[in-house]
Amino acid sequence: MIMRHFLSWAQTANAAQRAEAAGALARAYLYADLDSSQRREAELTLTSLAEDSSPLVRRALAENLASAVDAPRALVSALACDQSDVASPILSRSPLLSDAELIDCAAIGDVFAQTAIALRARVPSSVCAALAEIGAREASISLAVNPGAEITAFSLCRMVERFGDDGEMREALLSRPWLPATVRNALVNAAAASLSAFVVDCGWLTQARAERLSQEERDKANVVIVADAAEQDGRRGVRELVQHLCASGQLTASLVLRALLSGNRDLFEATLTELSGLREEKVAGLLRDFRGAGFAALYARAGLPEKFLPAFRAALEAQRDHAMAPHSDARLSLVLIEHVLAACAAIDNGELDRLKALLRRFQREAALEQARLETARLAADSHIPEVLPAAAILETPARAPLIDLDAFDAELREAA
Structure with a gap:
């Protein structure tokens, strides 16, 4: 009876009237006290409306049935496959799908x-x-x-x-x-690639200069990610990140040395463990005696550059002597860098020129960052208006941006 009367009325009703009636019938099906035969007729009527020519009618059905757990299952499936403005309420809310x-x-x-x-x-x-x-x-x-x-x-x-x-x-x-360290690393690479392509297309930097700057920014961000991984997941988190960096070709001696010179030892230890295949406990023991032959053998087994060995030893020694804690924002330590430079100069045999050039770049970066921070301190103490980039403030956020845009901008101005 319900179905016959409704279909008879619907032949002369306009789309807006049919939509209003469809919504009322849907609510009655869900909430009214219907007997089994009335409920069956209402369900058949509602299902027939899923083929109504007007999307207004089908949309009214979808909006009224979207959140219901006892809506007609076949009708919900039909509405979910309708055009998107009809299907959206069902797709976004229905517990039946x-x-x-x-x-x-x-x-x-x-x-x-x-x-x-x-x-x-x-x-x-x-x-x-x-x-x-x-x-x-x-x-x-x-x-x-x-x-x-x-x-x-x-x-x-x-x-x-x-x-x-x-x-x-x-x-x-x-x-x-929460983001896994591997995902943060992927975001770093994507942001760096986008910035690099932009400055090259604008003609602000050469391709080689942009690639070096991009690599340095990625390395700085990765040191932050290592610190986060160690804080969140301990050694396992750092080890997983090192595995990802190794598999993707991002694990370089320059990155590991940067981490050490930022006071972070976790990346170096995880790298030695991953590349040597030895147990973490064994690696940690050999690392404590970094001046011994065992450490040299471990370093060689890991396949790290032989010429970098004096620098790694000097960095470990400086960390020990100065009780250096890692910076939360991956800032290089000028004290550590100068200690390593002095150690390399003492054994200079002409084979460390490339290493010293890398250390000089680290030294310049650390000195500029230290100058920015000191200037910001003096400006804050003297109430002098800031003339530095907004990010170069005394208090660094707990987690620095993945890419230091202010450092990138400073490098662009220097190159211009």
Whole structure:
């Protein structure tokens, strides 16, 4: 009876009237006290409306049935495959859709449908993986900012691979409360590559100069990431990051030496463990006696450059003598660098020129940073208006940006 009367009336009603009636019927199905035959007729009537020619009617059904756990299952599935403005309420809220259905809807849907799925209160890891692989840029950004999205490290890295050159995408990923070290490293590389391409295209730097500057910024950021990994996950976190850096060709002697000269010993120890294949306890024991033959054998087994051995020994000695703690923002220590330079000068045989050139670059960077900080202190104490970049302030944030844009800008001005 319900179905016959409704269909008879619907033949003369306009789209707005049918939409209002569809919403009322959906609410009655969900909340009214209907007997089994009335409920069956109402379900058949609602299902028939899924093929109504007007999207207003189908949208009214979707909005009223989206959050219901006892909505007609077949109707919900039909609405989820409708055009995106109809399907979006179902895709974003319905508890009846399985992970497989959500993945299928993401595969065939447009950016609006994908975004609706990405913004669900809970997005399972399998659905996140599908969106990370096939989702449009806007859907990926929505997924990244959704705290209910269970995104694995692999899916996060895939999002960086696809959209890492997009600043809004990088910002969305960085807004997540926790990021694996490997993902932060991928974001560093993406940001550095984007900045490097920009300055080269503008003609501000040569390709070689931009590549060196980009590499230095990546190394500085990676030292920060190592410190975070050690704080969050201990040795295991640092070891996993070292494995990633090694597999991706980013683990260089320059990076490891920079970490040591910033007071960070974790990266060096994890590198020796990873490259030598020895147990962590064995490596730690040999590292304590860094002047001994055992350490030299360990260093050689790890395949690190032989010419860098004096520098690593001098850096370890300086850390011990000065009880140097790592800087949270990966700043190089001028004290450590000068100690290593003095040690290299004492054994200068003409083979350390390349190493000393690297150390001189580190020295210049540390001296400039120290001058910026000291000037900021004096300005703060004397109430002198700041003339330095905003980031060059006395108190450094607990976690520095992945790429130091002010240092990058200073380098550009120097090159101009």
